[in-house]
Amino acid sequence: MEQQVNSPHYLALSGGVGGAKLTLGLSHVLPAEQLTIVANTGDDFEHLGLTICPDIDTLLYTLAGINNTALGWGRQDESWHFMETLKALGGETWFQLGDRDLALHTIRSQKLTQGGTLSQVTHFLCQQLGISPNVNPMTDDPLKTIVKTTQGTLAFQHYFVREQCRPVITGVEFEGRHSAQPSAAFSSALHHPYLKAVIICPSNPFVSIAPIRSLPGVDKALNTRPVIAVSPIIAGKALKGPADKMMRELKIPCTALGVCEYYGSLLNGFVLDEADAHYSQEIEAHGVRTLTTQTVMKTLDDRIRLAEEIVTWINTL
Amino acid sequence: MEQQVNSPHYLALSGGVGGAKLTLGLSHVLPAEQLTIVANTGDDFEHLGLTICPDIDTLLYTLAGINNTALGWGRQDESWHFMETLKALGGETWFQLGDRDLALHTIRSQKLTQGGTLSQVTHFLCQQLGISPNVNPMTDDPLKTIVKTTQGTLAFQHYFVREQCRPVITGVEFEGRHSAQPSAAFSSALHHPYLKAVIICPSNPFVSIAPIRSLPGVDKALNTRPVIAVSPIIAGKALKGPADKMMRELKIPCTALGVCEYYGSLLNGFVLDEADAHYSQEIEAHGVRTLTTQTVMKTLDDRIRLAEEIVTWINTL
Numbered sequence: 001m002e003q004q005v006n007s008p009h010y011l012a013l014s015g016g017v018g019g020a021k022l023t024l025g026l027s028h029v030l031p032a033e034q035l036t037i038v039a040n041t042g043d044d045f046e047h048l049g050l051t052i053c054p055d056i057d058t059l060l061y062t063l064a065g066i067n068n069t070a071l072g073w074g075r076q077d078e079s080w081h082f083m084e085t086l087k088a089l090g091g092e093t094w095f096q097l098g099d100r101d102l103a104l105h106t107i108r109s110q111k112l113t114q115g116g117t118l119s120q121v122t123h124f125l126c127q128q129l130g131i132s133p134n135v136n137p138m139t140d141d142p143l144k145t146i147v148k149t150t151q152g153t154l155a156f157q158h159y160f161v162r163e164q165c166r167p168v169i170t171g172v173e174f175e176g177r178h179s180a181q182p183s184a185a186f187s188s189a190l191h192h193p194y195l196k197a198v199i200i201c202p203s204n205p206f207v208s209i210a211p212i213r214s215l216p217g218v219d220k221a222l223n224t225r226p227v228i229a230v231s232p233i234i235a236g237k238a239l240k241g242p243a244d245k246m247m248r249e250l251k252i253p254c255t256a257l258g259v260c261e262y263y264g265s266l267l268n269g270f271v272l273d274e275a276d277a278h279y280s281q282e283i284e285a286h287g288v289r290t291l292t293t294q295t296v297m298k299t300l301d302d303r304i305r306l307a308e309e310i311v312t313w314i315n316t317l
Numbered sequence: 318m319e320q321q322v323n324s325p326h327y328l329a330l331s332g333g334v335g336g337a338k339l340t341l342g343l344s345h346v347l348p349a350e351q352l353t354i355v356a357n358t359g360d361d362f363e364h365l366g367l368t369i370c371p372d373i374d375t376l377l378y379t380l381a382g383i384n385n386t387a388l389g390w391g392r393q394d395e396s397w398h399f400m401e402t403l404k405a406l407g408g409e410t411w412f413q414l415g416d417r418d419l420a421l422h423t424i425r426s427q428k429l430t431q432g433g434t435l436s437q438v439t440h441f442l443c444q445q446l447g448i449s450p451n452v453n454p455m456t457d458d459p460l461k462t463i464v465k466t467t468q469g470t471l472a473f474q475h476y477f478v479r480e481q482c483r484p485v486i487t488g489v490e491f492e493g494r495h496s497a498q499p500s501a502a503f504s505s506a507l508h509h510p511y512l513k514a515v516i517i518c519p520s521n522p523f524v525s526i527a528p529i530r531s532l533p534g535v536d537k538a539l540n541t542r543p544v545i546a547v548s549p550i551i552a553g554k555a556l557k558g559p560a561d562k563m564m565r566e567l568k569i570p571c572t573a574l575g576v577c578e579y580y581g582s583l584l585n586g587f588v589l590d591e592a593d594a595h596y597s598q599e600i601e602a603h604g605v606r607t608l609t610t611q612t613v614m615k616t617l618d619d620r621i622r623l624a625e626e627i628v629t630w631i632n633t634l
Contacts, residue, residue, distance in 0.1 A: 103408065110366055
């Protein structure tokens with residue numbers, strides 16, 4: 001798809017469920033050629049011989065409208081016969097894989113084995129699922145999020161799924177970050193001549209956004225571009241996932257303000273929930289523009305409305 | 318499991334459905350330590366990143382009593398959500414994999430990748446499925462059945478499943494047969510001091526039994542041991558699979574007598590169906606003892622009754 005180089009462009013950085021919701025809203029509001037979606041791949045791992053990319057998959061299923069809203073991950077109308085049998089045969093069952101979900105992992109793994117890049121394979125899956133614009137991995141290279149805890153070092157999915165985020169976190173590392181390169185689509189959007197804004201979605205700053213920022217040159221480029229972030233913390237709590245628990249353990253104030261200060265000088269603008277309106281003045285005093293609005297996205301309408309407000313607001317910055 | 322070395326021993330060589338039925342009967346008639354089951358692995362192939370062993374699986378599912386009798390392959394109570402989704406996502410669908418069946422292939426593939434031998438992995442699966450005696454692969458090494466046809470050379474599953482045996486066969490080759498070794502259990506049973514008989518199950522002589530015979534030293538050993546075969550051809554037809562079509566294409570008379578002559582001097586005894594009783598005299602004239610009986614196995618009782626008759630008859634040879 002040829003990009004209109006003189007059209008404004010938007011780059012969304014996304015982790016899991018919260019990021020995917022806003023990205024869905026943005027995909028309704030912006031023409032496909034004006035939006036680049038970049039997914040965290042630090043969570044990706046090999047399991048049962050399959051390459052599993054949880055954040056890419058959440059984006060794919062959400063954008064295709066087939067995500068499992070009850071579970072918060074995986075596909076809707078899922079069945080579990082593979083998993084039941086795997087258990088009966090003494091296989092590993094700590095990571096749940098639905099029968100339908102499994103097909104996506106299998107195709108991806110097969111195409112990667114045949115030499116496709118993760119970008120190519122993800123674009124193929126977008127095409128099959130009727131998704132536009134394409135979802136892009138942050139990198140085609142291996143980069144693994146490692147969680148340091150008081151009980152030792154854990155691969156991300158072992159921390160997140162197997163241990164259910166119970167261990168107390170002391171830090172996060174990104175294995176392979178020096179040799180990994182941003183994907184072509186990511187790099188191209190990051191340096192787009194008409195980039196209106198990088199939108200950091202309401203995703204976990206430490207394990208969803210930090211891996212993206214850890215890639216060589218990314219943070220440096222972000223510092224020269226207009227960047228806005230949407231707070232994943234509302235009234236001191238994460239709607240989903242361990243962001244709030246992590247902030248407490250990392251001794252970062254568990255508030256929208258804490259998130260804003262963590263991103264620091266990277267930000268030109270910050271979107272916070274009405275419940276956190278009282279932080280607005282302090283944030284603005286630091287030279288960061290704010291948009292205070294309803295940021296909880298329960299329905300598709302919520303997602304589109306929030307995306308619309310954000311895009312409109314970006315154009316006033 | 319320690320073998321009683323002074324007990325009589327039986328070695329069953331099996332391919333797919335017909336072989337598995339008789340093997341199930343034998344497993345009811347003989348104590349586990351007196352029976353070694355060896356499966357053809359020439360059909361094994363890599364597909365969607367999985368190692369699939371069709372003949373081992375047919376034996377496992379049949380011996381565990383969970384085979385799909387309606388389909389003639391795979392597991393009973395199967396669902397196809399993986400396959401439906403694979404198709405929708407543009408994946409390869411010529412080889413059908415049920416959701417439950419997939420779990421077995423996944424565990425096997427994972428354990429092979431981790432360094433287990435096919436024998437070890439198959440024994441593990443037997444244990445999980447509550448099967449005794451163990452099913453053994455003919456070899457732990459790669460050996461691939463290649464079908465030569467008038468349309469060119471085909472990997473076995475491409476001939477058998479993808480092309481549904483339509484191409485006219487001109488010969489069969491076994492890739493890797495010079496470097497593959499019989500598995501330890503197979504070799505041990507073949508040279509067992511109290512071996513009563515090798516039982517060639519009613520399986521396809523050309524693509525189920527020939528791969529086993531093609532392993533270094535096997536045919537030579539078989540020539541020195543008591544060997545009986547059960548005809549897979551009844552009244553000029555194979556109950557299942559392409560054995561009859563292959564015989565016609567290979568210009569071998571498509572009769573029980575044709576099968577017996579194909580095995581030739583390897584045989585001490587031959588089991589043929591009542592429908593083929595008229596061949597008995599000619600076969601006996603060649604010095605091969607015959608058992609003429611009902612060989613169609615529709616029910617479990619049929620399988621046990623045939624196995625009992627064969628074992629009793631072997632003891633008169």
